Amino acid sequence: MKLLIVEDSQRLRKSLQLGLKHLGFTVDTTGNGREAIAYLRVNHYDVVLLDLMLPEVDGLSVLKEIRHRKKESAVIVISAKDQVDDRILGLDLGADDYLCKPFDFDELHARIKSLIRRKYQLHNNVMVFGKLKVDIDMRSVAVNKQAVNLTPNEYSILALLTMNQGKVMTFNNIENHLYDSYSSVTRNAIEAHISAVRRKLKAHQVTDLIKTRRGFGYYIDAVE
Amino acid sequence: MKLLIVEDSQRLRKSLQLGLKHLGFTVDTTGNGREAIAYLRVNHYDVVLLDLMLPEVDGLSVLKEIRHRKKESAVIVISAKDQVDDRILGLDLGADDYLCKPFDFDELHARIKSLIRRKYQLHNNVMVFGKLKVDIDMRSVAVNKQAVNLTPNEYSILALLTMNQGKVMTFNNIENHLYDSYSSVTRNAIEAHISAVRRKLKAHQVTDLIKTRRGFGYYIDAVE
DNA sequence: AACGGCTCTGAAGATTTGCTGAAGATGTGC
DNA sequence: GCACATCTTCAGCAAATCTTCAGAGCCGTT
Numbered sequence: 001m002k003l004l005i006v007e008d009s010q011r012l013r014k015s016l017q018l019g020l021k022h023l024g025f026t027v028d029t030t031g032n033g034r035e036a037i038a039y040l041r042v043n044h045y046d047v048v049l050l051d052l053m054l055p056e057v058d059g060l061s062v063l064k065e066i067r068h069r070k071k072e073s074a075v076i077v078i079s080a081k082d083q084v085d086d087r088i089l090g091l092d093l094g095a096d097d098y099l100c101k102p103f104d105f106d107e108l109h110a111r112i113k114s115l116i117r118r119k120y121q122l123h124n125n126v127m128v129f130g131k132l133k134v135d136i137d138m139r140s141v142a143v144n145k146q147a148v149n150l151t152p153n154e155y156s157i158l159a160l161l162t163m164n165q166g167k168v169m170t171f172n173n174i175e176n177h178l179y180d181s182y183s184s185v186t187r188n189a190i191e192a193h194i195s196a197v198r199r200k201l202k203a204h205q206v207t208d209l210i211k212t213r214r215g216f217g218y219y220i221d222a223v224e
Numbered sequence: 225m226k227l228l229i230v231e232d233s234q235r236l237r238k239s240l241q242l243g244l245k246h247l248g249f250t251v252d253t254t255g256n257g258r259e260a261i262a263y264l265r266v267n268h269y270d271v272v273l274l275d276l277m278l279p280e281v282d283g284l285s286v287l288k289e290i291r292h293r294k295k296e297s298a299v300i301v302i303s304a305k306d307q308v309d310d311r312i313l314g315l316d317l318g319a320d321d322y323l324c325k326p327f328d329f330d331e332l333h334a335r336i337k338s339l340i341r342r343k344y345q346l347h348n349n350v351m352v353f354g355k356l357k358v359d360i361d362m363r364s365v366a367v368n369k370q371a372v373n374l375t376p377n378e379y380s381i382l383a384l385l386t387m388n389q390g391k392v393m394t395f396n397n398i399e400n401h402l403y404d405s406y407s408s409v410t411r412n413a414i415e416a417h418i419s420a421v422r423r424k425l426k427a428h429q430v431t432d433l434i435k436t437r438r439g440f441g442y443y444i445d446a447v448e
Numbered sequence: 449a450a451c452g453g454c455t456c457t458g459a460a461g462a463t464t465t466g467c468t469g470a471a472g473a474t475g476t477g478c
Numbered sequence: 479g480c481a482c483a484t485c486t487t488c489a490g491c492a493a494a495t496c497t498t499c500a501g502a503g504c505c506g507t508t
Contacts, residue, residue, distance in 0.1 A: 041328045069331065151455055168362070170246070172329075188495095189457050195497055214465070214494065215246065215376055216363075375466055412484095413468050419486055438476070438483065 001116060001156075002177055004045040005029040006036040006062060007078065008054055016049065019105055024139050024152060025112075028181045033057025037065050044072065044176055046119060047112050050095075051078045060093060067094050074115040078103070113137070120163045127162050129223060132206055134162050143204035153178055154197045157190070161210060166222030168213045194218060225340060225380075226268065226401055229253040230260040230286060231275040231302065240273065243329055248363050248376060249336075252405045257281025261289050268296065268400055270343060271336050274319070275302045287317050298339040302327070337361070344387045351386050353447060356430055358386050367428035377402055378421045381414070385434060390446030392437045418442060 003025050007013040010031060017027045028043065030036050033054040040048075040062075048066060052059030059077070066073055077095040096118075097111050116136075117125070125137035133142045139155050141148040150158065160177050161169055171187045179185060194210060201209055210218055227249050231237040234255060241251045252267065254260050257278040264272070264286075272290060276283030283301070290297055301319040320342075321335050337360070341349070349361035357366045363379050365372040374382065384401050385393055395411045403409065418434060425433055434442055 038326065041326050041331075044330070069328065153456070172243075185456090186458060188459080191495065192457070192497080195495095199497090212495070215248070377467075409467090410469060412470080415484065416468070416486080419484095423486085436484070 001046045001159075002026040002044065002180075003028070003112070004036065004039055004043070004048045004073075006033070006049065006054065006059070007031065007051045009051075016105075016108075020109075020112075023109060024156070026156075026178060026180055031055075033059065033062045036062045039181065040066060040069070040073070043181060044173075046072075047074045047076060047115050049076050049078055049108075053080070063093050063095060072119070074119060076108075076111060076115070122163075129162065129209070129220075131204075132201075132209070134159060136163075143201070143206055146204060148200055148204055150197065150200060153193050154200070157193055158197055158210075161218060161220045165220045168216045168219040170217035173217065225270045225383075226250040226404075227252070227336070228260065228263055228267070228269040228272045228297075230257070230272065230278065230283070231255065232278055233275075240329075240332075244333075244336075247333060248380070250380075250401060250404055255279075257283065257286045260286045263405065264290060264293070264297070267405060270296075271298045271300060271339055273300050273302055273332075277304070284317060287319060291318050296343070298343060300332075300335060300339070346387075353386065353433070353444075355428075356425075356433070358383060367425070367430055370428060372424055372428055374421065374424060377417050378424070381417055382421050382434075385442060385444045389444045392440045392443040394441035397441065 005016050008031055013029050017029050021027050028039055034056045050059050074096040076097045078099050080101050096115055127134045131143050141150055156178055174190050229240050232255055237253050241253050245251050252263055258280045274283050298320040300321045302323050304325050320339055351358045355367050365374055380402055398414050
């Protein structure tokens, strides 16, 4: 899951970044609207946290840009408590949620999870695949109630493929979800992770779940 | 599907080429307008990506040339954000779409697919042929919901014949669609691919779909 | 600050898959 | 039946992918 934080205050930005990264999200941050738009053009974000008070290009313009180009990003508008006008404008322009400063971090986390569930049309936090269960909330995987011990990156890859079952995820897609915009890895790193996930699933008698689409990437067959 | 990329910046050109090739397109590239016109005179392209800022011969002249000679190519004009005049001129001259730099690669991909759909008058991404389904988006083929495991070249040939059903595709047509301008193969390579496609379809009880027009090439009968 | 454990990464080699052209078989029109 | 086009099979080659592994880095603990 990848997030973009657009927030003027460096203090808050940094603290949100660390907190969300800790929860397993991949996080890009920026403090101004112009850069935010540049980021949005290059990457895909599941959720954008958007403060409306920004230098250079204001938050509403960023919101317009998102709605214009990237319908798949959910937007949570963050704003100081007294800016009621902002609030109205934000919802009119299609913000998906709204938080007043100061807000509770757990509240934010809950709303992010809620938007992600909505995006992927999940009715609860667990996806079932025959014997396999992927718990989005816990970031854990189990086969027949036996936990599969995946590392964070391994889990992220499996979750991405699971949530996009039936679609081929390219190396770019995967890299986008695992790494923030400052990182850079060879595709072999992803191959190695895939290999590890397959090996660990195989130890639980789950084979051929992750399939290779040569020249494109990886996918999991959709189940009805 | 064959594309021509006309783009001054070598960096961007190369990255687009690799990215699009990976998505299954056949790609020619050039960095100047003179060469672009030469390419256009020799090959057929489904889509041309055209940067208007070019050395030697400017982009608008290339666009005129395309519209003058080659009505079957769709054109996506690429331009820096502030060149609004270019935009107006481009659309006046009949660009089919327009993208500002920097643009999102997936956005580009989506627009290319959209133009291809329009060109072949497809209403969605799946072409149905009795039991046979060809999914343009996924580059996959299925018979009675059973996937037919085609290699990239095999798929490309079948897609070409399908999208041009009722028309005979010559060896030249097919070679044009499968290979960029720097490759060269014997016609037997294509015969071998056709043979493989027929064999794989036959395994799914689909026979006599691809017909041979002796001395000309291959075709699939149009269905109403 | 040092330590231990875990994870990540890129290299290297093994393996798999796909492409091509050759060669011989088969088919077609005359 | 002949000449030629097309079909099929196959093996060598090239490229993509898989697997393993060791070194580096990170994180929490002491």
